[in-house]
Amino acid sequence: xxxxxxxxxxxxxxxxxxxxxxxxxxxxxxxxxxxxxxxxxxxxxxxxxxxxxxxxxxxxxxxxxxxxxxxxxxxxxxxxxxxxxxxxxxxxxxxxxxxxxxxxxxxxxxxxxxxxxxxxxxxxxxxxxxxxxxxxxxxxxxxxxxxxxxxxxxxxxxxxxxxxxxxxxxxxxxxxxxxxxxxxxxxxxxxxxxxxxxxxxxxxxxxxxxxxxxxxxxxxxxxxxxxxxxxxxxxxxxxxxxxxxxxxxxxxxxxxxxxxxxxxxxxxxxxxxxxxxxxxxxxxxxxxxxxxxxxxxxxxxxxxxxxxxxxxxxxxxxxxxxxxxxxxxxxxxxxxxxxxxxxxxxxxxxxxxxxxxxxxxxxxxxxxxxxxxxxxxxxxxxxxxxxxxxxxxxxxxxxxxxxxxxxxxxxxxxxxxxxxxxxxxxxxxxxxxxxxxxxxxxxxxxxxxxxxxxxxxxxxxxxxxxxxxxxxxxxxxxxxxxxxx
Ligand code: ADP
Numbered sequence: 001x002x003x004x005x006x007x008x009x010x011x012x013x014x015x016x017x018x019x020x021x022x023x024x025x026x027x028x029x030x031x032x033x034x035x036x037x038x039x040x041x042x043x044x045x046x047x048x049x050x051x052x053x054x055x056x057x058x059x060x061x062x063x064x065x066x067x068x069x070x071x072x073x074x075x076x077x078x079x080x081x082x083x084x085x086x087x088x089x090x091x092x093x094x095x096x097x098x099x100x101x102x103x104x105x106x107x108x109x110x111x112x113x114x115x116x117x118x119x120x121x122x123x124x125x126x127x128x129x130x131x132x133x134x135x136x137x138x139x140x141x142x143x144x145x146x147x148x149x150x151x152x153x154x155x156x157x158x159x160x161x162x163x164x165x166x167x168x169x170x171x172x173x174x175x176x177x178x179x180x181x182x183x184x185x186x187x188x189x190x191x192x193x194x195x196x197x198x199x200x201x202x203x204x205x206x207x208x209x210x211x212x213x214x215x216x217x218x219x220x221x222x223x224x225x226x227x228x229x230x231x232x233x234x235x236x237x238x239x240x241x242x243x244x245x246x247x248x249x250x251x252x253x254x255x256x257x258x259x260x261x262x263x264x265x266x267x268x269x270x271x272x273x274x275x276x277x278x279x280x281x282x283x284x285x286x287x288x289x290x291x292x293x294x295x296x297x298x299x300x301x302x303x304x305x306x307x308x309x310x311x312x313x314x315x316x317x318x319x320x321x322x323x324x325x326x327x328x329x330x331x332x333x334x335x336x337x338x339x340x341x342x343x344x345x346x347x348x349x350x351x352x353x354x355x356x357x358x359x360x361x362x363x364x365x366x367x368x369x370x371x372x373x374x375x376x377x378x379x380x381x382x383x384x385x386x387x388x389x390x391x392x393x394x395x396x397x398x399x400x401x402x403x404x405x406x407x408x409x410x411x412x413x414x415x416x417x418x419x420x421x422x423x424x425x426x427x428x429x430x431x432x433x434x435x436x437x438x439x440x441x442x443x444x445x446x447x448x449x450x451x452x453x454x455x456x457x458x459x460x461x462x463x464x465x466x467x468x469x470x471x472x473x474x475x476x477x478x479x480x481x482x483x484x485x
Contacts, residue, residue, distance in 0.1 A: 022207025064208030262416030284445030
């Protein structure tokens, strides 16, 4: 990196090549520039690879598979543990890379490194806990067993909002299970994933076991989906692309994990603790500048606490500052690109045109910055309540009864995360059971953990990541029927 801002202590972690079959290679055409969303400066370039390179990577992963799957689980676990240690050792450099290419604050980037590293640590241990079953035989003289085996070559396609964690969340369990991987990070934020792959090499990941490619999403994605060698695809990104990949994978009947868009509601009930509700809303809405698929997109507040909540939340949001991710005074960083800023502006305009009251922030803060913004008295059919805003704009809507709140919360095709703040145990039980979502945060806006199953229902996707459920996604069950005993 040319300037001091965000310079790495180990410059070798800023890579401009991709990893295929243990070789670091460039592409043929002009490389892709990776820009810092705060300064607009180009911070590095990555190869523009396409279909042929993807097929080479798939072949390499297939060649590496028997050797990797044939190792003991303890041995694979030790490699993952060493990788985890290296991520921790290089935490500061990885955090700087994340802030530079993604824009999030350094504090959040450090948090992401801890979270992302956590998947490597968790699955290093979990590798040794893949168990089989003995099934009581319904016929004398038989022994019935169910074993688990790795699914084979897997692909991991990740988005730009968590450049490290979205990759470790897939690569950790895949390698723990004995699978080999072809990874493709988002074009806007590929540098962290390449550094992660580089640390994997150092940890002893054998050639071909992890391949990391940048370039044409459609070319690389198309080669992955068309390949009968690739037995599983794990994708995190938009519902639109997820649907497309689902269709493309039908011809080769791949296993799929799809972690797609969300439109998370936050329900605040009359008996909620006010400070907890404000903290939950602030974290669930503004973390990562609102650019998270589990960001609270719609905040529904019961009438009895509505005014008190708005006064306290407005004060909180007014105190938040958008700025350079490297400036410790910044609470949120820039958005990823101009289209993201435009979308947030459009949602704000529509909410205000529909009668919303602006209580904090307002808009554009220069470059790709957007002031943390709060609009009250939003109507349930406002654009910001129906589409993922993916930015630092909070819209608050009032509701009457528990049933009305639940009905509003579930009135969406999506079902990733949902949040609620209340104290009455019966309210908590009824609402958390009634919410149509894969995850529910109760009196907290921070729910992600390598130890817990992350994933959605409805149009938010298929499968779970994290926890022992996340490992199952990379394992097939094989039934053995032994007769004549
Ligand atoms: P986001 O809004 O998070 O960028 P996308 O779904 O556009 O969501 O992108 C998520 C990931 O999917 C990125 O790595 C992107 O490059 C990749 N991607 C986009 N289009 C395709 C495609 N046609 N095939 C495979 N991957 C794709």
